[in-house]
Amino acid sequence: MxxxxxxxxxxxxxxxxxxxxxxxxxxxxxxxxxxxxxxxxxxxxxxxxxxxxxxxxxxxxxxxxxxxxxxxxxxxxxxxxxxxxxxxxxxxxxxxxxxxxxxxxxxxxxxxxxxxxxxxxxxxxxxxxxxxxxxxxQSVSTVSDAIFSKHIVAFEAVSVLLLAALIGAIVVARKD
Amino acid sequence: MLLNQFLLLSAVLFCIGVYGVLARKNGVLVLMSIELILNAVNINLVAFGALTADVGGEVFALFTIAVAAAEVGIGLAIVLLIYRNRRSIDLSEADLLKG
Amino acid sequence: MPTVFATLAPSSVPTSSTVTQSANWFLENAWLVPLLPALSFVCILFFGKRLRYKGAELGIAAVALSLILAACAGVAWLDHRDNFVLHNTTDAGVEAVAGESYVAVQNSTQWLQSGGIEFSAGILVDGLSVMMLVMVSLVSLLVHVYSTDYVSDDKRYTHFFAFLSLFTAAMLFFVLSDNILQMIVGWELVGVCSFVLIGHWWEQKPNSDAALKAFLTNRVGDVGLLIGVITLFFAAGGGKTFDTIKINEAIVQGGVSHSALVVASLCLMAAVMSKSGQFILHTWLPDAMAGPTPVSALIHAATMVVAGVFMIARLYPVFFEGMQIGGSSINVMATIGAVTLVFGGLLAFVQNDIKKVLAYSTVSQLGYMVMALGVGAWTAAVFHLFTHAFFKANLFLGSGSVAHAVHSFDMKKDMGGLRKFMPKTYVTFIIGSLALAGLFPLAGFWSKDEILAGTGGWGLFGGTGGNGTYTFHLLMGMFGAALTAAYMTRCVYLTFHGTYRGGHGQHHEPHESGPRILVPLYILSGLAIVAGLANLPPGFQLVNNSWTERFGHFIEPVGSSYFPKIAHATPSWSLAVVASVVALFGAVAAFYYYFVKVDRLAKTTQQSLTELPEGLTESNALAGAGHKTLVNKYYLDHIYERGIVAATKGPLARAAYWVNQHMIDNAVNTTGETAVKMGRSMYDLVDQGVIDAFVDGSGRVSDATGEELRQINSGKVQNYAAILFAMAAVLAGAFIIIFAF
The missing domain is CATH 1.20.120.1200 (NADH-ubiquinone/plastoquinone oxidoreductase chain 6, subunit NuoJ)
Structure with missing residues (x-):
């Protein structure tokens, strides 16, 4: 078809x-x-x-x-x-x-x-x-339930990644 | 609606993004093209999530958005560093890997 | 601590799992052993500098407590192994399980859960892990004590002890892991500690280079490790489990496809090659001697480098089935081990740095262990691991004691005649050397003999019955034994005999080390003497039979549900005698060269000599070339640095030209000579006409190809990206064509 x-x-x-x-x-x-x-x-x-x-x-x-x-x-x-x-x-x-x-x-x-x-x-x-x-x-509550139960480890990993990116961006871009 | 119309749209965006990454000389524009690629991936994720009625697609689209934000932050920091060292963000001049 | 016991062995599995959760307190709570050094690491890091002994006392206390706990666990295991009866709960009530009673203790808790898959964290205590616990904490404690003297005026003293603690914790954690994911964590943690401690004096470029080299070489193996673990995760036990016991049980029961096991075992073998310094990925280990000597003794001789051997032993069904060890006559693992043990021994013979001799010796001995596992002699390998830890740590610490006195590691320039100055170190070093050389009745003799017997290759006077007839590996092992004895004789002569060659610009003569260095040496050399008695061969006439094979009885999980059915070789008197004679021959040959010929010449010429001036290497071109190859470590580093890195850059054309000059020209000449006999015209036609055209053409083609390939290497990232994307597209297109149409 x-x-x-x-x-x-x-x-x-x-x-x-x-x-x-x-x-x-x-x-x-x-x-x-x-x-x-x-x-x-x-x-x-x-x-x-x-x-x-x-x-x-x-x-x-x-x-x-x-x-x-x-x-x-x-x-x-x-x-x-x-x-x-x-x-x-x-x-x-x-x-x-x-x-x-x-x-x-x-x-x-x-x-x-x-x-x-x-x-x-x-x-x-x-x-x-x-x-x-x-x-x-899709309701927001379904999404949040999934994030905080089934995918909680991935969520934590992303939060650590964001922290690392925050620090990394400062370290890379600062003048010394 | 067909699944394919979303997937093909995403494929077009992806390829335009690849073109931008390969052809652009300005580092900031290369980063923008990478954003196009990431958005194409997100459309795929959400479309497949809708197809299988699985919320996982949306969840991972959200993760991709978070990772993309981090990527832009680091990417721009690197571009700034290149600019500071070479007074230019022309990527075709950055060829220290030349063999 | 609340503990959620893992659910074990679903009832559908036909043979019941020989694992228990409740046992002696010390076995159930063995997780305390790695926890203590981990705590001490944190404490030293935060408070170490403020303490009276700058953190060393914390590390020593923690490791000493660990040793006590490990020893208690060891004693508890002896009782557990013989007297524990496994009970299964069925509908009819609790009943004892008949049969062999090798029951491992597993105690695990859920670590995390994601996407429907559970990840557990736990401990698996059986003979193997208990033995490792005792061995690691004992050697670590001795090294801690030794270090308080050895690095006493180092500016990063506290830092050093913090990382010794972390290393001990990581290694203990690794050996206790009950799942392969946790093993990766421990594996990488010991790798990081190794990296940090090799680069302890990172201000000097060679040291930081060595640390980086160790780190990067191990990453190569880690790729294999990850792929292997992922393969096992999906293949074994109905899939989706990291649990070591479940994976092993599934393989033993034959529920895993053979091709998956081949992939997994080969990938894991790559990891073993990098971590345990097997040939071609061993190059980092000798360089790692840039670290402080106690680190070399603990990490790069006794414990960390055997992590690969331990992993094979722990996941033995994977390798046993994957490599088809039972019943074949050659396999990858045994061959890698055999090659490593001979090549490592040859390299040890030409080193001038005393620590490098010992490093290559470690490579060689690790080769013995891997070979033993490869031929199915599980107990022999683990036993050699056990005895090797003691005598090699003894030798390293002894070399450190010597270096402490003369402030150098160079045997030819700064040592010699140290016997007079350091008699106590000399005695312990001799004991370690004899044990390493495998002379009766020291520890190395028993373990090495078991490995040789385990090859099953000694068909001459009986004594076969291994898992296959590995005659080649037996011969390599014999040759390695002779080499070991020879290079240790050389090392002892250069270090302790002759006349003292050092002391350039020094104010004092070398002197004996202090008690904190000597006491660990005494203990280790004592163990190097007696450790071999732990596993006397069966049928050993001098003692009661209940004293033989104790080590194998307590350590080897024979009859448990997670260990393959391996055949045991019968030891043979004739093999033991022949192997000893071969080792003695190596020792005597080296002894004659150094102790008699060189010594006599040195006395007559009133010089301090290290080699005969008209030695073998100078008088014989072939031997000279061999010597040069050995000094350059088979040019492997050159191949890695220049060959692989630089070959992409452009010398493709040059390489082709070389082939052109040397090989094709030879062919041309040969053809030419033949052609002369056949007639001048034929010669002109064939040689000048066809072959030269071919030669010139191929030269030009390869030249042009090299030039073309060089163009690609533009250094412009976007060009690389374009090639990457285009190749990905081509590959995907190929898949579509293959699978869709």
Whole structure:
């Protein structure tokens, strides 16, 4: 069964979801392309905001509200600001990053397309028409229960990792 | 909705991120491209979580977000250090590994 | 301390598990033994500098208490082994389990739980771990006492004792582990302590280099360790268990696929090779002698380096089945051990640094242990581990005593004739050397003889009956015995005999060491004499049969549910005599060279000599080349540093050119000479026409290839990343093509 035929054989509510998905996805891909092609570093950061917001919207479509909110708070709120700080502190030329060598671009594009071809083949071959049914969003309490019972060790490990990253960032970046 | 539409979107984002990592010279832009890759992975995790109705996918997406935050912190610290040592964050000039 | 007992042996398992949870207090609570040094580590770190003896008293007290507890556990084990009757609770009530009564004591508690898998922490006490507890805490205590004198004016004295304590705790923790995850923790902890203590004087570049080398070489083996443990985790016992007993039981009952065991045993063997200094990954061990001598004695001779041997002994079913030790005539483990023992012994012969002689000797003796395990002589290997700890610690501490007096480790430059100055050290060193050389009736004789008998290769006068006929390994072991005797004779001559060559710019003559150095030497040399009596061979006519094979009886878990059925070799009088004669021959040859020829020449020329001027190495080109290879340690370090590291850089072309010059040209010449006989025209045609074109062409091709390959090595990270991603994509594509279409 072809991919598009499967896509169009859905009920009304699902059609609406699909339309939203397509809209957001196209915006995300365009924004992502701009992130990696624009010559202005600050513009790239702003395009990145658009991609991240799109990812958050996809999370909502998938019924994962808590992850979507975390995505907005952590990524758009903190990570992008960090990037902007990084741009300012390194006084990277705000104007352009034009000097990307031509052959390097060609090589990178080739590798990217090769990867995509392999992944797309594998995905379409494996999950031909597996359907997602998202009836209601996952409640936050389910997520928290899972984090603090089944995955408690991983949670502790992540907290230690964050501490290590905190100390590591200070040690690496301080002047001595 | 199909599972594949999310997976393919994530694959596109991943490959764009790989392109950015390989082609960009500015260290900060390379880090941004890595963020694209990590977000692509997160979409995968949440989509598979929705498919199997397992909350584990979401939990690990949250862990990935935490790890990504740590990664950006350390990554920018390293970029700052490179900038301080070489007055440039052009990665194509950092070739001390040359054989 | 609340203890949640692990649930053991589900009732569906046909043969019941020979493990108990309740036993003598000392066996149940053996976890106190590693806990005490761990506490002392923390205390020394925080309060050590403020104490009167700068922390040493804490370490000594803790290790002494550990030794007492371990000894009590040992005594309790002797009773437990013979008198404990295992009871199983069934529907009909409690009933005694018939049969052999080798019952291990396991006491574990849940450590953590994640993703539905439980991780436990606990102790497994059986003969093997009790023996290790006693041995480690005893040697550690002696080394602690010795160190109070040896490093007395060191600026990091407190730090030194803190890490000695941590090491002791880690090693004891390792040997008590009841699951392989915990074993990894102990394994890495002893590795860290080894790293820190090798680099104790890190201000000097060679020392910190040696520490790094030890650390990195061990990481190579750790890759194997991790893969092996993961394989066992998924393969054994229905999967998802780290429990040593359960894994072993599953393998003994035949419930684990053979291919998984092959993978696991080979991966774990890599770990053993790095930790226990087996050939090709042994290079870190001699360099580790950069650390203080007490550390070399404790960590790099008696305890840590046998961790690999211990792991094989603990997980013996994995190796026994994986390597098919029962009934084969050659296997990877036995061969690695045999090669190591001979090569290590050869290398020991050319060292000038007394500690390096002992280090290569350790490599060689570890080779004996690994070989013994490889041929199925479990008890012999563990027994050799036990006796080796005493006499090798004795020798190391003796060399430290000597170095303390002459402030150098160089036998040729700064030693010689020390017999007169340090008679007490001399006597203990001689005892250690004789024990190491395996001369009757010292400790090394008994253990080495058992290993040789265990190879089952002595078919001449009876005395077979091992797990296979390992004749090659028997011969290597014999050769190694001769080598051992020879290099120890050389070492003793250079250190203690002849005339004193040191004292350049020194104000005083060397003098005997103080009591804190000598008393540990006395105790260890005493043990080096008597330790062999622990396992007299069966049928030994001089004593009652109830005195023979005590060690094997108490240590070897024969008849327990977690040990494979191994065959025991019968010892043979003729083998013992022949092995002794071979060792004596080695000793006498070296004795003749050094004590007679060199000594006589030295007396006539009034010089202090270390070798004959027109010695073997100079007069014989082949021997000279061999000597040079040995001095350069088989060029292994060169291969690692220049070969592997630099080969990627560009000399591919040069290497190809060399092959071109030496090998292909030879072929050309030979062909040419043949062709002359056949006719000039043929010669011109074949040689000038075809082969030269081929030669030139291949040269040019390899030259161009090298040049091309050099381009890849641009140093630009993004190029590497591009190759990485592209290769990952290609690999994934290959998988898709293989599995999907």
């Amino acid at each position: 072809s991919f598009l035929a499967a896509l169009s054989a859905d009920a009304d509510i699902v059609v609406a979801q699909n339309v939203f998905f397509a809209f957001i996805a196209i915006a995300m891909i365009y924004a992502a392309l701009r992130v990696v092609t624009t010559s202005n570093v600050v513009h790239a950061a702003l395009w990145l905001v658009l991609v991240l917001a799109g990812v958050a919207a996809q999370f909502i479509l998938l019924g994962s509200e808590f992850v979507a909110v975390t995505q907005v708070l952590v990524y758009i709120g903190a990570v992008v600001v960090l990037f902007l700080f990084g741009v300012m502190l390194t006084r990277a030329s705000l104007g352009d990053d034009e000097s990307v060598a031509k052959e390097k671009r060609g090589m990178a594009a080739f590798v990217g397309l090769l990867l995509f071809a392999v992944m797309a083949t594998a995905l379409i071959d494996t999950f031909e028409d597996n359907r997602l049914v998202v009836e209601q969003p």
